[in-house]
Amino acid sequence: MSAAAITIRLAQPRDVQGIALMSRDLIESGLGWRYDAPRIARGIADRDTVALVACDGQLVVGFAMMQFGDERAHLALLAVRPLYRRRGIARRLVEWLVESAQTAGIATIHLELRASNDAAKRFYRVLDFSETVLVPGYYLGKEAALRMLRVLRQPGPAPLTWRPPRFDPH
Numbered sequence: 472m473s474a475a476a477i478t479i480r481l482a483q484p485r486d487v488q489g490i491a492l493m494s495r496d497l498i499e500s501g502l503g504w505r506y507d508a509p510r511i512a513r514g515i516a517d518r519d520t521v522a523l524v525a526c527d528g529q530l531v532v533g534f535a536m537m538q539f540g541d542e543r544a545h546l547a548l549l550a551v552r553p554l555y556r557r558r559g560i561a562r563r564l565v566e567w568l569v570e571s572a573q574t575a576g577i578a579t580i581h582l583e584l585r586a587s588n589d590a591a592k593r594f595y596r597v598l599d600f601s602e603t604v605l606v607p608g609y610y611l612g613k614e615a616a617l618r619m620l621r622v623l624r625q626p627g628p629a630p631l632t633w634r635p636p637r638f639d640p641h
């Protein structure tokens with residue numbers, strides 16, 4: 472499989488179960504299952520959330536989900552199946568989300584990860600995220616979380632750059 476064969480698209484209702492299982496097994500393992508199918512379905516339906524999947528043919532091999540506020544976005548979930556890692560798939564997912572956030576005028580992207588998750592920490596550093604706070608016991612009182620942040624622009628009013636298209640009958 473070449474990386475170019477992987478397509479990235481918005482998640483659809485048919486992806487719910489696959490995403491929920493990947494969240495349970497690849498992200499939440501040992502911490503319960505907060506992002507179960509109903510929660511993923513709500514995320515996909517939510518207008519302020521962008522959920523993406525990376526596909527090898529019909530198989531969903533990675534996904535990401537980010538919630539958009541006015542100035543802040545929260546990257547809640549990101550994972551790639553083990554056999555598909557180190558091919559730039561997570562980078563492509565995050566780059567799509569960053570570009571969407573920039574278009575939406577978002578100032579900062581926030582996320583948490585297990586403090587022990589060195590692979591993800593390295594990945595996010597490469598994508599220009601910085602470590603901000605260590606939160607002991609964040610995960611069910613069992614594990615510390617590391618918060619990371621990427622600044623897209625200084626917080627505060629954003630210049631208006633988008634204009635609705637004008638209807639020209641001629």
Ligand SMILES: CC(C)(COP(=O)(O)OP(=O)(O)OC[C@H]1O[C@@H](n2cnc3c(N)ncnc32)[C@H](O)[C@@H]1OP(=O)(O)O)[C@@H](O)C(=O)NCCC(=O)NCCS
Pocket residue numbers: 497498547548549550551552555556557558559560561562563583584585588589590591593594595597
């Ligand atoms: C973290 C994760 C999403 C990275 O996915 P990926 O598709 O393998 O990442 P990419 O191939 O896009 O990596 C881009 C760059 O990040 C860095 N990187 C990624 N994984 C790394 C690792 N295990 N060790 C060191 N650097 C790593 C590398 O610089 C890599 O570029 P390179 O392969 O050219 O050296 C994946 O390991 C994963 O799903 N982990 C389990 C779930 C998880 O931890 N999610 C994040 C916290 S919620």
